[in-house]
Amino acid sequence: MSNLRPLLLIQRVFAALALLVLLAGCSTTTPPDSVLAVPAPAQKYAAIVVDARTGKQLFEVSSTAQRYPASLTKMMTLYLLFEALDSGRVSKQTQIPVSDHAASQPPTKLRFRRGESIDVDSAIRAIVVKSANDVAVAVGEYLGGSEDQFAAMMTSRARQLGMTSTIFRNASGLPDGGQMTTARDMAVLGMALRQRFPQQFHYFSESDFMFRGRLVRGHNDMLGRVRGVDGIKTGYIRASGFNIVTSYNADGRNLIVVVMGADSARQRNDHVEALIQRSLSPTMDGAKTRLMFAEQ
Template sequence: MISFMSNPLRLALSALTISLLLAQSALAQPFTVRAKSAILGDVDSGAILFEQNADEVAAPASLTKVMTLYILYEAITNGDLTLDSTMMVSKKAWKMKGSKTFVKVGDRVRVEDLIRGIAVQSGNDASIVVAEHIAGSEAGFADLMNAKAMQLGMSQSHFANASGFPAPNHYTTARDMLKLSSAFVANFPDLERYSQLKEFTYAGITQRNRNKLLWRDPTITGLKTGHTDSAGYCLIATNEKDGQRLASVIMGAESSRVREEEALRLLQYGNRTFETLRLFEAGQPVRSLRVWKGAEQTVNGVIRDSVVVTIPRKQRGSLEVGLRYDDPIVAPVPQYAQLGSLVVKLGSESVVERPVVAATAVEEGGLVTQLLDAVRLQLGW
């Protein structure tokens, strides 16, 4: 047993004392990726499982469209738009070069078709239609993109347009793209399906999804390809296998074949080497704790945020889960007052620490209860 803290704090081992080792940091970098930069992460735990030049600034090409879809999906989730809403195609959108959905100037296009056009066909024209409708102009939409990037912690990114068309002040990093794609997968599970479509027909023109991993591996769930001369070949590839959701980012590969092979290698490495454990869900009781001088003798301590860890499959034996809390807990106890912390430890190191709060309020007890508990506390009963 590991002693987390000395008195007056007490440690109560959880029923979920799992002997598993969270030791990614102890693993050597297993291989080199054939790309300028790359990263692999677990969507749910946030664990970084592999990285190579992950903070190197680079052009994102059409990986940009993940942010465009993110803002569009937020508008749908918030009720500002529906899949059946329509958007007008401007002359600017119609004339846009590069990959196209082939929307026609003056037409009103359904949001769902624009989503497919962006997610499957990587339509630059469809991206501008969305940007102009939501923000009035592509420049205004870029402001929204940068504000969202800041909110998501993408500190090394700046967006100048909605499509990823090359621009001097349009840049990101593999790490920032991982943050974006992880939030995308976590926040829009019902809309992620559009990135899994293998083809889409619009205006009588059928185009296939450029993410060929969709044909190679049934666990692949998306997400987006990209390519320009300056960016090279890029790919955000996500998968879900055995309850584990991973995201890999490849930037600056020399060909579409290489980006696919390296993204798949990262995902398979993650699936093979690591597993994801959901120790506690948000709101789940951790333990019933004694309350002194209260109208109730106990209160449930619950976790406000989910506790998810990623562990190496071959190293099990050092992970312990415990509750560290102040003793005694004396009424009144407000609802959601912090009672202590759930601590996940690996050896002598704290891996995860999450607040444990009171599920309900506990008011002060009557005079007799308070007097009796005061005596008990004094005598150490």
């Protein structure tokens, strides 16, 4: 029951918009409110910062607006795979076959041939580090019987976690007009992954892994950039812009930061870093926040 308390708290907190957000231009003076450079375009942008220990919302803009999750979808694919590990349905040595359908997914992927398989441990790393679409689909087919059935399982679990505005249509996050989420729901999922699977959460801090004798590098540049950042997942499709869910855990503070719809990975990462700094600053408690939208 104690593990559910933060999730219940966050659902209550999100019911009310506790933060006043002013959309204004830049000022040459230094007012008592923080100024954050927000990635364009505004119609794709959404963000939220949550204290994962208390469920308190520290910042939000458009956090309940519908957005495309892109590869943040794979966080739920991993959630269900971690459940299968916990239940004993699979072990880390279990071989997952890669079907023709899975192998045919567009990049990013590991490029399997007909009849090949991947062990669960490597599959987790491939999804976290490489964001491999072929592996995500293979996992979905293995656990759900088909990718469509697995997507229904993902949506059902999302509802049980309190992700009230999320619909999953595939295991990878590749473009699908019906696959939608919100920054709030992604924060709930990020919190749930840490709370439910602390023994597996270390995977999200990995920036590379060895597969078949070669080093596979990731692209979550927040790892190693800000002390205390220990995951979780990036995502991008053209319709979504650049998305990220980031976990910060240091000095007794645990934050979940979600930024969606950035115009580039660099803008997204700069914004996440600014939000972390703002949330950790004692002078920002209760302060108003002014957002500057970058020009198109």
